[in-house]
Amino acid sequence: MQIPTNLNLLDIQQDIRNCRLCPRLIEYIHSVGMSKQSKFRQDDYWSRPVPSFGDSKASLLVVGLAPAAHGGNRTGRMFTGDSSGDWLMRAMFETGFANIPNSVSINDGLVLKNAYVTSVVKCAPPNNKPTYNEILNCATHLKKELSVLKGTLKVIVTLGKIALDSYCNLTNNRGLKFRHGGIYSDGDERVLIVSYHPSKRNTNTGLLTWPMWIKIFKKAKSIIDNNPNQV
Numbered sequence: 299m300q301i302p303t304n305l306n307l308l309d310i311q312q313d314i315r316n317c318r319l320c321p322r323l324i325e326y327i328h329s330v331g332m333s334k335q336s337k338f339r340q341d342d343y344w345s346r347p348v349p350s351f352g353d354s355k356a357s358l359l360v361v362g363l364a365p366a367a368h369g370g371n372r373t374g375r376m377f378t379g380d381s382s383g384d385w386l387m388r389a390m391f392e393t394g395f396a397n398i399p400n401s402v403s404i405n406d407g408l409v410l411k412n413a414y415v416t417s418v419v420k421c422a423p424p425n426n427k428p429t430y431n432e433i434l435n436c437a438t439h440l441k442k443e444l445s446v447l448k449g450t451l452k453v454i455v456t457l458g459k460i461a462l463d464s465y466c467n468l469t470n471n472r473g474l475k476f477r478h479g480g481i482y483s484d485g486d487e488r489v490l491i492v493s494y495h496p497s498k499r500n501t502n503t504g505l506l507t508w509p510m511w512i513k514i515f516k517k518a519k520s521i522i523d524n525n526p527n528q529v
């Protein structure tokens with residue numbers, strides 16, 4: 299795919315909002331917004347593809363899996379209005395990548411600093427499981443984001459195995475093993491840090507603990523600040 303040289307992140311975000319490439323996901327996110335969770339029955343669900351967001355000169359890129367059905371798909375912003383967003387923003391705040399420690403709504407005043415947040419697919423999938431073709435479809439958006447950010451990015455944090463595999467496919471990195479805390483050079487003078495996803499399934503079971511999680515972001519920060527031995 300040829301990436302236009304004048305592409306910018308705002309255009310990509312708009313393309314994502316208007317994207318309808320995956321009929322199964324478009325139908326699903328619409329149905330979630332019609333049925334709603336009882337505690338959110340007063341909310342108007344976004345129920346469209348959820349654009350990525352953050353600083354257009356970011357050194358840090360966080361790659362998640364997908365918006366949550368009652369999180370990003372409800373609020374219209376990634377990692378917003380669910381427990382994964384709580385974990386992510388608290389860690390980003392504590393390491394200086396966000397101005398507030400939580401992410402509850404699109405109007406909460408959150409500003410990312412030197413960081414950009416995206417995902418493998420931009421529509422919430424049933425059971426958090428996008429199909430191979432849906433991942434392939436949405437890779438067009440992620441590829442464009444990587445292209446626009448490539449001049450400033452220093453560290454990429456992937457959340458979960460699908461995010462790692464998708465990033466590696468797009469950047470022609472082969473054979474990188476999924477291991478929480480794994481650190482790789484991505485071959486383009488950028489550092490790739492591998493993490494578990496902060497989903498409830500991982501945090502509630504203790505597979506991912508707070509010390510394990512915050513260490514990922516402290517490491518990212520130390521690399522960006524040219525102090526990689528700090529953590």
Ligand code: SF4
Binds near residue numbers: 318319420435
């Ligand atoms: S998952 Fe991505 S490619 Fe598929 S419809 Fe949503 S935004 Fe478009």
